[in-house]
Every structure is written in C-alpha cells, then in structure tokens.
Amino acid sequence: MKIVIDTTAATLAYVSDGEETNFGLYTKEAFEEISRQWVRVGWSLAYYHNFSWFGLPILQLPEDLLRLQEVIYRLRPEVIVETGVYQGGSLLFHASLMEALGAGRVIGIDREIPAAVSGALSSHALAKRIRLIEGDSADAAIVAQVAAEVAGAAPVLVILDSGHSREHVSRELEKYAPLVTPGSYIIATDGIMHDLADVPRAQPEWATDNPLTAAREFAARHADFVEEQPAWANRAGPLTKNVTYWPGAWLKRVR
Numbered sequence: 540m541k542i543v544i545d546t547t548a549a550t551l552a553y554v555s556d557g558e559e560t561n562f563g564l565y566t567k568e569a570f571e572e573i574s575r576q577w578v579r580v581g582w583s584l585a586y587y588h589n590f591s592w593f594g595l596p597i598l599q600l601p602e603d604l605l606r607l608q609e610v611i612y613r614l615r616p617e618v619i620v621e622t623g624v625y626q627g628g629s630l631l632f633h634a635s636l637m638e639a640l641g642a643g644r645v646i647g648i649d650r651e652i653p654a655a656v657s658g659a660l661s662s663h664a665l666a667k668r669i670r671l672i673e674g675d676s677a678d679a680a681i682v683a684q685v686a687a688e689v690a691g692a693a694p695v696l697v698i699l700d701s702g703h704s705r706e707h708v709s710r711e712l713e714k715y716a717p718l719v720t721p722g723s724y725i726i727a728t729d730g731i732m733h734d735l736a737d738v739p740r741a742q743p744e745w746a747t748d749n750p751l752t753a754a755r756e757f758a759a760r761h762a763d764f765v766e767e768q769p770a771w772a773n774r775a776g777p778l779t780k781n782v783t784y785w786p787g788a789w790l791k792r793v794r
C-alpha cells in the first residue's frame with residue numbers, strides 16, 4: 540500500500556492492490572487514513588509507553604483515556620474491574636475519577652504484582668479506592684474472588700487489559716461479562732493488534748490472534764452484548780470514529 544500526501548494540491552492518494560483512491564487532504568477520510576498510520580507508526584515507537592497518571596506509568600493511548608473518562612463520568616460506576624495492572628497507572632486513572640466523583644472503587648487483577656507496585660499503590664493518596672488481586676485473571680478461583688467483591692454493586696464496568704491472545708481474552712470475556720450491569724460495558728482493549736501484524740515489534744499472527752477477534756466472536760455468541768463505540772460527550776465537525784488502540788473493544792450490555 541502507498542499513501543501520497545500532497546500538501547500543495549491538498550490531496551491524499553491511497554494506492555492499494557493497484558487501485559488508487561483520492562481524497563481531499565482536509566476531509567474525514569484523509570484524517571482517518573492518516574490517523575491509522577499515525578497509530579501504527581506510534582505503536583512501533585512505543586508511543587504509549589511515555590505517559591503516567593498521578594505518578595505511575597500507564598500504558599494507554601491518551602485519546603482512549605479521554606473517551607474512557609467520558610464513559611466513567613456518565614456511568615458513575617460503583618466498581619471498575621480491570622485485568623492487567625502493570626505498574627498501576629491505569630488503576631490510579633480510574634480511582635482519581637472516582638475520587639473526583641465522590642464514589643466508587645477499583646479492583647485490579649494481575650498475575651504478578653511486584654512489591655514496588657503494590658507498595659506505591661497502597662501508600663498512594665487514592666489507596667482507599669483500590670483493591671489488588673494477584674493471580675491469573677482467567678483462573679476460576681480468581682474470578683470467584685472478584686465476583687464476591689463485586690456482588691450487589693451497580694453499575695459495574697470491566698476493562699480487560701491483561702494477556703491479549705484471542706484465547707485468553709475469550710476466556711476473560713466469558714468469565715467477566717456476567718459481572719457487567721445492563722447499560723455498562725466490558726472493554727476488550729488493544730484490538731489494534733489486528734492492524735499491527737506487519738509493524739516492527741509486532742507478530743504476524745496478531746492479524747488473527749488478537750482481542751478484536753475475541754470481542755467479535757463473543758458478541759456473535761451473546762445477544763445481550765453489542766459492540767458500540769460510546770457516543771462522544773462533545774462533538775463538532777464531521778469526525779465520528781475514535782483514534783484508538785481499542786477498535787471494536789466496547790461491548791455494551793443491552794439487557
């Protein structure tokens with residue numbers, strides 16, 4: 540594939556399989572094509588490894604966090620369950636919003652939570668809103684522990700950001716979806732892997748072995764969940780799609 544951006548003529552030409560498509564440079568279509576390549580190039584350069592939240596590293600694309608914030612503000616979850624803690628920044632992100640909203644708690648699950656991470660979280664000003672559980676997120680005993688902690692809470696929002704293989708995300712979706720309350724979401728993050736297979740640092744098998752495939756298969760099996768990008772809280776102009784690492788990630792419980 541070849542993309543030619545001509546800033547003088549204000550055009551973007553896209554050549555794929557010998558076929559050329561032309562857009563005006565200042566159009567929604569050109570923005571989406573440029574964004575796609577920006578996401579891919581940025582991922583290869585570990586763009587998302589350069590952010591922190593309230594003092595701890597967070598591995599997310601900033602736009603995904605802004606969109607997540609819009610949902611948390613609207614939904615006001617009583618509990619957010621997140622699989623995949625890494626160094627704790629995303630748990631602090633959720634907890635900081637809950638602190639500002641005056642209610643809510645976060646449960647973070649990771650197969651390995653180093654003492655430095657649990658120490659940083661337990662001594663943080665937001666510690667009272669965070670609970671850590673160590674273990675494989677798809678393990679039945681861990682899921683049962685989370686379910687017991689969540690029992691009776693509403694709304695419940697679940698974010699899956701641990702292992703990203705299709706198989707692991709499928710198992711997580713089946714096990715954590717029952718915790719999600721109607722109107723809320725289970726988010727299978729990092730489906731962008733499906734579009735990174737040819738990018739440096741990625742793996743060719745990601746074209747099919749990725750969270751997006753798992754999310755689509757899950758939605759096809761479960762009529763009570765639909766894939767739906769949350770509506771933007773503020774909008775002007777022609778753009779409609781998130782610039783995201785989470786394509787197809789937002790599975791809304793509709794009943």
Ligand SMILES: C[S@@+](CC[C@H](N)C(=O)[O-])C[C@H]1O[C@@H](n2cnc3c(N)ncnc32)[C@H](O)[C@@H]1O
Pocket residue numbers: 596597598599622623624625626627628629648649650651674675676677700701702707
């Ligand atoms: C992408 S990082 C999480 C990033 C974090 N949510 C953030 O935004 O900063 C993935 C984490 O998932 C954990 N992980 C991988 N496989 C897992 C599994 N099967 N069960 C639990 N945690 C797992 C890893 O240890 C790692 O800390």
